Amino acid sequence: MKNIGYILLFFISMCFMSCEREYMPPPLTEPQYKGKAANITIKQLKDRYATLTAPTLIEEELIFKGIVTGNDESGNIYKQIYVQDETAAINIGVEQNAVYGKFQVGQEVFVNLKDLYILKYGGELQIGLSTTNANRISWLDFQEKVQLNSWPNPANAIPKVIELNKLTDDMVNQLVEVKDIRFSNGGKNPFSSKDATTNEEIKNKDGNVMIVRTSNYSNFSQDMLPLGNGGLVGILGRFNGTWQLLLRTSRDIKSFDGQEPEGNKPVSGSFFKETFGKGTYPSGNRPKVADFNDFDMKAPVKYTEELGSADVRSVSGDNGAHVWLPANKESNLKITGINTRDKGDVTLNFQLTANLFDATAAANLNQIQVKVNGKLMNIPSKEVSNAAGDNNKWYTISIPNIEQSNNVTIEFISKSDLNKVGFRLDNIELIGGAAGQEVIIVKGDKKR
Numbered sequence: 001m002k003n004i005g006y007i008l009l010f011f012i013s014m015c016f017m018s019c020e021r022e023y024m025p026p027p028l029t030e031p032q033y034k035g036k037a038a039n040i041t042i043k044q045l046k047d048r049y050a051t052l053t054a055p056t057l058i059e060e061e062l063i064f065k066g067i068v069t070g071n072d073e074s075g076n077i078y079k080q081i082y083v084q085d086e087t088a089a090i091n092i093g094v095e096q097n098a099v100y101g102k103f104q105v106g107q108e109v110f111v112n113l114k115d116l117y118i119l120k121y122g123g124e125l126q127i128g129l130s131t132t133n134a135n136r137i138s139w140l141d142f143q144e145k146v147q148l149n150s151w152p153n154p155a156n157a158i159p160k161v162i163e164l165n166k167l168t169d170d171m172v173n174q175l176v177e178v179k180d181i182r183f184s185n186g187g188k189n190p191f192s193s194k195d196a197t198t199n200e201e202i203k204n205k206d207g208n209v210m211i212v213r214t215s216n217y218s219n220f221s222q223d224m225l226p227l228g229n230g231g232l233v234g235i236l237g238r239f240n241g242t243w244q245l246l247l248r249t250s251r252d253i254k255s256f257d258g259q260e261p262e263g264n265k266p267v268s269g270s271f272f273k274e275t276f277g278k279g280t281y282p283s284g285n286r287p288k289v290a291d292f293n294d295f296d297m298k299a300p301v302k303y304t305e306e307l308g309s310a311d312v313r314s315v316s317g318d319n320g321a322h323v324w325l326p327a328n329k330e331s332n333l334k335i336t337g338i339n340t341r342d343k344g345d346v347t348l349n350f351q352l353t354a355n356l357f358d359a360t361a362a363a364n365l366n367q368i369q370v371k372v373n374g375k376l377m378n379i380p381s382k383e384v385s386n387a388a389g390d391n392n393k394w395y396t397i398s399i400p401n402i403e404q405s406n407n408v409t410i411e412f413i414s415k416s417d418l419n420k421v422g423f424r425l426d427n428i429e430l431i432g433g434a435a436g437q438e439v440i441i442v443k444g445d446k447k448r
Contacts, residue, residue, distance in 0.1 A: 030150060030151055031147075031148035031149060031150065031151075032149065032150070033110045033147050033148065033149035035063070035110060035112065035147060036061070036063055036112075037063070038063050038064050038065040038110060039061075039062065039063055039064075040062045040063065040064050041064060041085055041086075041087040041088070042064055042066060042083070042084065042085050042087055042088040042089060042090050043085075043087035043088035043170065044087070045062065045064060045090070045113070045118070045125075046088055046090065046125050049118050049125060050125075052118065052119070052120065052125075053120075054119075055117045055118070055119035055130035055135070056117060056118050056119065057115070057116075057117055057130075058113045058114060058115070058116055058117065058118060059114065059115075060113075060114065061112065061113075061114040062112075062113040062114065063110055063111065063112050063113070064085065064110075064111050064113070065085060065108065065109070065110050065111075065149075066083040066084055066085040066089075066108070066109060066111065067083065067084060067085070067106060067107070067108055067109075067156045067157055068081055068082070068083055068103050068104065068105055068106065068107040068108075068109060068152070068157070069082045069083065069084050069089065069105060069157045069174075069175040069235065070082035070091075070105070070175065070235045070246070070248050071099055071100035071103055071104065071105060071248070072097065072098065072099055072100050073100040073105075073248065073249055074218045074219050074220060074247075074248060074249040074250065075215060075217045075218045075219055076214060076215050076217075076218035076220075076221075076246060076247055076248065076249070077235070077246065077248060078215065078217070079093060079094055079095060079096065079097070079099075079134070079136055080092060080093045080094060080126075080136075081094065081099060081103050081146075082173055082175070082235050083109060083111065083146075084173070084174055084175065087170075088170055088172075088173075088174070089172070089173035089174040089175070090125060090126060090127060090173055091126045091127070091173055092111070092126065092127040092128065092137070092142075092146065093126065093127070093128040093129075093134060093135050093136040093137060094136055094137050094139060094142045095132065095133065095136040095137065095138050095139060095142075096139040096142065102143075102148070103146070103148075104152040104154075105152070105154055105157050105248070106152045106153045106154040106155065106156040106157045107148060107152035107153075107156075108148070108149045108150055108152075108153075108156065109146050109147060109148060109149065110146075110147050110149060111127070111145060111146050111147075112144075112145050112147075113127065113145075116128070116129060116137065116145060117129055117130045117135065119135060121135070122238070122239035122240050123238070123239070123240050123241065124172055124173070124237070124238055124239070129141075157175055158175075159175045159176050159177040159233045160174055160175065160176050160177070161176070161177050161178075161179065162176045162177070162178060162236070163178075163204070163208075164178065164181070164202075164203075164204050164208035164209065164210050165206065165208040167236070167243055171236050172236065172237065172238050173235060173236065173237060174235070174236055175233070175234070175235060175236075176233070176234065176235075176236040176245070177231060177232070177233045177254075178202070178204075178210070178231060178232050178245070179231040180204060180205060180229055180231070181202045181203060181204050181229070181230070181231065181232065182202065182203060182227075182228060182229050182230070182256075183200055183201070183202055183212070183225040183226060183227075184200070184201040184202070184203060184209075184341070184404065185200055185201070185225055186225045186226055186227040186228065186256070186260075187224065187225065187226075187227035187258075187260070188224075188225065189224070189225050190221065190222045190223060190224055190225065191212075191214040191218070191220060191221050191222070191223055191224075191225060191247075192214040192215060192216045192218065192221035192222070193216060194216055194221075194222070195216060196216055197213060197214065197215045197216060198213070198214055198216070198221075199211045199212070199213050199244070200212050200214070200225060202232070202245070203406075207341075207406050209406070210243055210244065210245055211242065211243070211244040211245065212232065212234075212244070212245045212246075212247065213237070213244045213245070213246055214247065218247075219249075219250075220247075220249070220250040223250060226253060226256035226258070227256060227258045227259070227260060228256045228257040228258045228259040228260065229256065229257050229259070230253070230254055230255050230256030230257065231254035231255060232245060232247065232252055232253060232254060233247070233248075233252040233254065234246050234247040234248060234252050235248065268344060268432055268433030269431065269432060269433065270429055270430070270431050270432075271343055271430055271431070271432050272297060272301075272338055272428075272429060272430035273296060273297075273427070273428070273429040273430075274295060274296050274297050274335070274427070274428040274429075275296055275320060275321070275426065275427055276292075276294065276295065276296070276312055276320070276321040276322055276323065276426065277294035277295070277296065277320070277321055278320055278321070279294055279314070279321055280314050280321075281311075281312055281313045281314045281321055282313070282314065282315075286311040286312065286313040286324070287311060287312050288305065288308055288310070288311050288312075289303055289304065289305035289310055289311065289312065289323065289333060290304070290305065290308070292312045294321075299337070300337035301335065301336070301337045301338060302335070302336045302337050303333070303334070303335055304333075304334045304336070305331060305332060305333050305334070306332065306334075307329075307330050307331050307332060309325075309326055309329045309330060309331035309414075310323050310324060310325055310326070310331040310332075310333055310414075311323070311324055312324070315392075320426070321426075322424045322425060322426035323412075323424070323425045323426070324422065324423075324424055324425075325368060325412070325414040325419060325422065325423045325424070325425060326414075326419075326422050327355070327419055327420055327421050327422040328416050328419070328420060329414070329416055329419075330414065330415060330416050331413075331414045332411055332412070332413050332414070333411070333412040333425065334409060334410070334411045335409065335410045335411075335428070336407070336408075336409045337407060338407070338408040338409075338410065338430065339405075339406045339407070339408070340402055340403065340404055340405055340406075340408050340430065340432075341404055341405060341406045342404075343404075343430075343432030343433070344432045344433035345400065345401065345432070345433060346400075346401075346402040346404070346430055346431065346432050347398055347399065347400045347401075347402065347430070347431045348370075348372070348377075348398070348399040348400075348402050348410065348428075348429070348430055349396055349397070349398050349399075349427070349428075349429040349430075349431065350370075350396070350397055350412075350425065350426070350427060350428045350429065351394045351395065351396050351397070351425070351426045351427045352365050352368060352394070352395055352397060352423055352424070352425060353392050353393055353394045353395065353423065353424045354384050354390065354391070354392075354421050354422070354423055355391070355392065355421050355422035355423065355424070356384065356385060356386040356390055356391035356392070356421060357386070357391060358386060359386055359387070360386065360387075361385065361386045361391070361421055362383065362384065362385035362386070362387075362421075363383075363384055363385075363419075363420065363421045363423075364381055364382060364383050364384070365379065365382040365384060365395060365397065366379040366380065366381055366382065367414075367415075367418040367419050367423070368412060368413070368414055368419065368423050368425070369412075369413040369414075369415070369418075370399065370410070370411065370412060370413070371409075371410070371411040371413065372399075372402055372403055372408060372409070372410055372411075373403050373405065373408060373409055374409070375403075377399050378399075379397060379399070382395065392424075394426070396427075402430065410428070412425055
């Protein structure tokens with residue numbers, strides 16, 4: 001029986017080793033750091049190299065002490081750890097999987113930076129080796145440079161409570177907590193798609209927003225985003241100026257109430273429409289966009305046309321005012337401050353007509369380009385001509401699936417090399433609750 005027990009124990013051990021072959025158990029004796037004392041803080045280190053533009057070898061023996069606050073336990077953090085002290089935080093790249101077995105959250109470490117590199121990725125400083133894959137330090141060197149001191153204590157890693165509209169440089173890579181927030185797609189989307197790292201938006205009661213970034217390799221990537229109000233803990237990152245929160249494990253998701261406020265339910269129907277008023281603006285009285293005061297939509301919506309080419313006008317027989325985009329000139333009507341949040345599936349409608357006075361005149365409606373939050377929209381070809389009776393005939397263009405945001409920018413762009421006839425733009429409208437569809441161009445019998 002004893003032999004059978006040994007055999008069973010052997011097979012259980014082998015199975016465990018097979019399934020967890022990358023896991024590194026913590027040391028059996030309490031680690032004690034016996035190297036040189038720390039001589040720099042993380043903030044002092046980051047201040048010293050704040051202006052570097054290329055990976056820089058650290059030749060001086062600089063040593064800092066800190067606490068591990070983030071590792072690769074869930075797979076959402078990949079081949080790096082985050083370390084912070086009382087002044088700041090930084091991440092360190094390592095060419096190894098499953099480092100969480102040895103470098104647990106709450107573990108105190110001493111980091112000797114001599115012969116390592118400090119570099120910037122996405123505009124933020126990190127520690128690594130510039131001569132290796134993705135600047136990662138080999139596992140052998142990493143263990144020599146990042147040494148443990150004492151047993152890990154999760155109580156050492158206390159998140160800093162932050163507000164989304166009060167973020168400062170010293171918070172980059174720190175362990176933080178945000179409270180009283182909700183996911184914009186809570187109860188609708190998983191944390192990540194199955195084939196790519198995904199950004200999902202959170203917002204607080206004041207409408208401030210932040211990205212939560214989740215890898216499709218994390219073990220909670222397919223969990224549904226929680227519904228309602230709650231809190232999150234994670235590493236606060238910044239990439240090329242954009243703040244983002246990186247959850248370490250699913251345990252960083254805190255107490256969401258599952259409730260959707262009445263005011264957040266999608267609104268159906270038209271919620272934005274700009275007709276440029278009912279004034280008459282004949283020749284000699286055609287204000288530039290910057291001088292026009294009769295917009296239908298008021299603050300925080302703002303209208304600009306920085307090139308000074310477009311004006312507001314009306315013509316004999318026409319029904320109301322519109323914006324004139326002149327031929328052979330650059331013009332760009334920009335509308336900012338539009339809130340499309342919680343409006344359901346949003347569709348942008350607007351009307352265009354081409355000035356086709358000459359008998360041989362012809363144009364294409366897609367010669368007026370449209371951008372939404374900087375993204376060029378797809379407008380299919382629609383040829384119009386004087387010969388076909390299209391002179392000053394209005395057409396409605398519909399663009400579905402407009403971005404959900406509390407500050408949408410819509411731009412109507414006329415380029416001198418495309419617009420050779422002049423176009424009139426009117427009736428810019430956003431409709432909520434419209435089902436997603438292909439871009440449609442519809443011939444309009446009336447302008448309004």
